[in-house]
Amino acid sequence: MSDPTRPAVPSFGNRDPNSPGFWDERFKEQFMPWDQAGVPEGFRAFVAERDGQTPPNVLIPGCGSAYEALYLAECGWPVRTIDFSPNAVAAAREQLGAHGGIVEQVDFFAYEPPFAPDWVYERTFLCAMLKDRWQEL
Numbered sequence: 001m002s003d004p005t006r007p008a009v010p011s012f013g014n015r016d017p018n019s020p021g022f023w024d025e026r027f028k029e030q031f032m033p034w035d036q037a038g039v040p041e042g043f044r045a046f047v048a049e050r051d052g053q054t055p056p057n058v059l060i061p062g063c064g065s066a067y068e069a070l071y072l073a074e075c076g077w078p079v080r081t082i083d084f085s086p087n088a089v090a091a092a093r094e095q096l097g098a099h100g101g102i103v104e105q106v107d108f109f110a111y112e113p114p115f116a117p118d119w120v121y122e123r124t125f126l127c128a129m130l131k132d133r134w135q136e137l
């Protein structure tokens with residue numbers, strides 16, 4: 001029996017999460033069960049604890065809708081964010097508005113950030129990747 005509290009899963013053609021097309025399909029269908037539609041409270045607290053300190057260079061790979069990147073940019077932190085799915089990047093740009101320049105469409109494994117990242121923040125990026133890629137990280 002289907003669970004009425006869970007959204008119906010559309011029929012997807014791409015089953016390879018290593019390919020941008022896999023994610024494109026899901027963003028296109030707005031089927032993003034991982035998307036929290038906001039910034040985690042713990043993330044806000046972590047940033048607030050560092051108020052008054054020199055902010056670190058932050059890289060956020062696999063940003064999806066880029067809520068945390070927007071938050072950091074609005075706090076004045078140096079942040080760059082990437083995603084390899086064109087539809088994810090479009091969602092990020094929409095979210096980021098005037099800060100849209102901080103997002104790039106690029107594969108994490110080919111990316112050379114314009115700064116030396118002090119911190120890398122990720123949320124459901126690593127766990128969305130097939131384990132056979134982990135040794136490349």
Ligand SMILES: C[S@@+](CC[C@H](N)C(=O)[O-])C[C@H]1O[C@@H](n2cnc3c(N)ncnc32)[C@H](O)[C@@H]1O
Nearest residue numbers: 023062063064083084085088107108123124128
């Ligand atoms: C599960 S989603 C998480 C999105 C976002 N971090 C969040 O928490 O809402 C995983 C994201 O990682 C991106 N991604 C997966 N592999 C990637 C890679 N090799 N390079 C860049 N982005 C990648 C996907 O396009 C997708 O947007």
